[in-house]
Amino acid sequence: MDHLLYIHIAFCDSKCHYCGFNSYVGRFELKRAYMEALEKQLRHDLDRYEISEGSIETVFIGGGTPSTIDPELYAPLFEIFTPFLKENAEITSEANPQSASETWLRGMKGLGVNRISFGVQSFFDDKLRLLGRAHDAHDARRSVERAAALGFEHLSIDLIYATLPDTPARIEKEVENAFELPIDHISAYELTIEEGTPFQKRPEVRRESEEQAKIVRETILSRGWEQYEISNFGRYLCRHNLGYWEYRPYLGIGSGAVGRLGTERLYPSAEIERYIADPFSKRREGLNEKEIVEEKIFLGLRSIVGIDEKIATPPMKKRLELLRKERLLRYEKGRYFNVDYLLSDEIALFILD
Template sequence: MINETLLYLHIPFCDSKCHYCSFNSYVDRFELKQRYMEAAARQLRADITEFGIEKGSLTTLFIGGGTPSTVEAELYEPFFEVVEGYLCEEAEITSEANPNSATKAWLEGMKRLGVNRMSFGVQSFFDDKLRLLGRAHKAADAHRAVERARICGFDRISIDLIYATVLDTPERVASEIARALKLPIDHLSAYELTIEEGTPFQKSPEVRVESVEQAKLVRKLLKAHGWKEYEVSNFGLSQCRHNLGYWKYLPYLGIGSGAAGRIAERRFYPERLIERYIEDPFFKTYEPLTPEEMTQERVFLGLRSCVGVDRKILDGDMCERAELLTREGKLVFKEGVYYNPDFLLSDEIALFILG
């Protein structure tokens, strides 16, 4: 039986495909939206039974994509009807949204369903950079969308920003952060641009620039305003409990085509092709995880976040290497847990500990 589980719902529909995006998403399947949402509800009902999910044990729900705001709020109703009762009383329910499609009616509809946190894919406050990234909105749309969400009653609002593009300079990065901090938000995710296989940017990798100084600048500016960095890309006056759950290595259900889940020692993947998923939302590919693999994942996740790494999961050699890093000041050891004070070094530290 599962006592605390995260829930993720993947929405594979988008207005347009961003040049950096490698997620499973479609810009030409909108006629499938209703059938897809019904299939997601069917998968959720079956997974609750298969994995023994207890009433009140789902602590968070995160609706991601794709673009959740391209799906009308009423089409989410079958899914919420299934999940009702399985969410804990104080569940964090987040939906991603794009500034150009998060209308007042959509925001109000999602609020009525129980969504209590909104995350906007802003990415930039410069129109030339938005065009470079292949985004479908303009900077002014982002301002309006965040203000609209606040008016609709959302007091927990996050935005995403991307840096390390060829258009970014220290002055522009500082301007992006300043504009973000003027908005009624309590959380910000700042991601370094990465070039993913199979994306338009793979053919033009020169759009990305070296980003260490920009990464340090983002951290310096946010810290100066009292924002805490609690993961390598996440900053806030509050924390996203769903993301924190991943870093704590809590089990999670992944619903929808292109999603992934992990319960106990198995990761699972529903059908990725949307038409096949609609026909058979119960199909999954399972990936067994060895104890060694799970330890490696927990080390990487713990060191890139405020969660840290519990000494009890490390073997003797790993502990020795962790102790060496502690003596050198690269780790902090407190109450049985190793913490990383510099998330920009997280991968290097994790690889050293794991040997």
């Protein structure tokens, strides 16, 4: 079976006010030791879980901020996983505009990265300051254009909406600005208030988002792009993202990364020093059949993957058919598909009731 590979870089130049991900500001004295620990875990897990050569379809380097790590420190990882890649594998790295220099981009491309996902978040400087971003709108545009000039095959940006400065007109302008860039993918997320972040003490920074979500969707779709998940749009559909929603098995490498193989979810230590000291240790969470079905339903309804009718119990099948008759779901070739992603969670809860 084909696998996905996720590699987590746990370093950031600064911590954004909304970010609840496992990352560390500074601590750059740990970079080399951390990258060496990634190598150890990667070698161990490829062997431990009997990953066969030619079976990794996608690689995603996320964070944190992968562009804070020099390409030369990534080279040993690429040497380890390259024999396990399928032909024409998709290899993505996230990057921030302020740290994705031409040297860094050129080095990553030389290693084999063929897709860059930029954490742009906004093209308005006042909103970037509110979010705690370290770049401005000019940096964002320049970094994407630089990557395009270097010949990366696929480029994506992230946008955040539902913040205090946002208005319908500004949200529409955000999307218009995005389409001025040489990209083929947009991930657009509403602001969420995460526990333990600076925004937890400032809930007023979030606006209600349903109208803005519709503006984002309609403006992007009017350009002929496809919405293939509630927050993801593209001319190119990210194969790594689709792999998650299709419930493919994946390795999670790094401090705070998560993997899932078979019926087991695997959690390496989220404490960076502990991870460096013992990159092989993982907390294991067993998943029963009911939990797996629930996850497949939630993921399927949020995306173009849909729900395979074979996983539905008889009571679920009755609810699925009721939703189809009400034209809230579409049925095709043994699968049910959501026609309104904004209702995905409500529909999932109804099906699972």
